[in-house]
Amino acid sequence: MTEQGLKRLLEALSEDNERAAELYLHIQNKLIRYFSWNHCPHPEELSDEVVDRFARRLEAGEQVDKPISYILGIARRVLLETK
Numbered sequence: 001m002t003e004q005g006l007k008r009l010l011e012a013l014s015e016d017n018e019r020a021a022e023l024y025l026h027i028q029n030k031l032i033r034y035f036s037w038n039h040c041p042h043p044e045e046l047s048d049e050v051v052d053r054f055a056r057r058l059e060a061g062e063q064v065d066k067p068i069s070y071i072l073g074i075a076r077r078v079l080l081e082t083k
Contacts, residue, residue: 005055012058012067027051027068031075040082050075 001009010020013027028047035043053074054067064070 001052001055002059005052005059008058009051009055012064023068024051027071031071034075035079038079040079046075046078046082050078053078 010017010024013023014020028051031047031050032043035046040046050071054071058064
């Protein structure tokens with residue numbers, strides 16, 4: 001993930017930098033559990049992949065109203081790709 005991608009990702013999560021960082025960590029943990037529950041190998045790597053894809057889409061200019069729902073949609077796709 002690029003620095004610009006991380007910046008846009010955090011801005012999409014919250015205008016408050018501290019809250020955005022908290023949400024980022026919360027989402028990472030949720031994604032790791034999601035992939036673990038679905039018996040995926042390397043859940044941490046898959047979680048990173050989901051966040052990276054989201055950041056790339058934001059960098060490309062995509063507008064996202066509900067970032068957490070959007071991230072969960074990406075996670076479902078990544079899960080399907082690993083099965």
